[in-house]
Amino acid sequence: MTFSEEHKEQQALFDEQGATRRKKRRKGSKSWKKKRPMAKASIADILPIRDMTDDGAFQLQGDGGYMDMMQLQSKDIYSPSTDETEYDIMIMAKFFQSYASDIKIVSMNFPVDMQQQLDAVDRRIKQNTSPLYERFLMKKRDELTFLEQHRTNREFYLFMYASSMKQLAEYRNNCRRYLGRVAPLLPLMEEKKLDLLYKLYNQNSKLEKRG
Structure with a gap:
């Protein structure tokens, strides 16, 4: 009988400790819910773009610098000879080796x-x-x-990033010079750039018109 009473007392003690731990966990979960970050008030707080400059480039949020985009003129990759194809591959490889700054090629479908x-x-x-x-x-x-x-057209765009407007202008000239023989770069109107960004962040939407 003595062993049974001690066993009951120990079991009751363990239950009290378990209840205390459960209460602490519940309190901790409530405090975690109170510390959740607030949702962004506007989509402008989420997008990395801050404003458009006078020459059509984009100023990025914070210390992100500047960004600009140009269209890559596509070409037929099936009709050229093997030598021409190998030459294009060599030029593109040299471009990526020599261009050390941030760059991105984006392909996107636009209405015909x-x-x-x-x-x-x-x-x-x-x-x-x-x-x-x-x-x-x-x-x-x-x-x-x-x-x-x-129907839609598959179009290709080159995104360039720089820390200043002067540096961005140099990058534009470098890209035009290196890619001129393979995929000439075409300037974009401001309206087309805005359409491109809208399509990029709303990929399921359909543009009513082209820039």
Whole structure:
């Protein structure tokens, strides 16, 4: 009987210690919930971009420096000869070896811009007097409208980063000089740059127009 009473007392003691530990864990979880960081008030606090400069570059948040982007003119990789392909690979390899600063190549799908073709067909429709030819023009217009709504172009962009605007201008010139023979760099309008950033951070969205 004495052994049984001691065993009950020990079991009760263990239960009290377990309850004390559970209470401490609950208190600790409450204090952890109170210390959770507040959510950002605006998307501007999350994006790394702070503002656009006068020449179309982007100033990054904090001490991130500056960023700019240019479009890489794509080329057919199947029709050139083996020597031409090897030459392009060699030039690109030298570029990546010599360019020590931060750089990024981004590929993205953009809507097909058929506005010029649609305008030309609309002019033909207004000037046309033949019912048979009008049927052909209307069919052509429907095809162009379908392409604009359901097809996209794969485009490639070069993102450059620098600590100052002067350094960024030097990087632009270097990239143009090194890549000119393989993939010439095309400047982008400010509207196209904003469209590119919007598409980059909203990849499931569809742009209504191109920059």
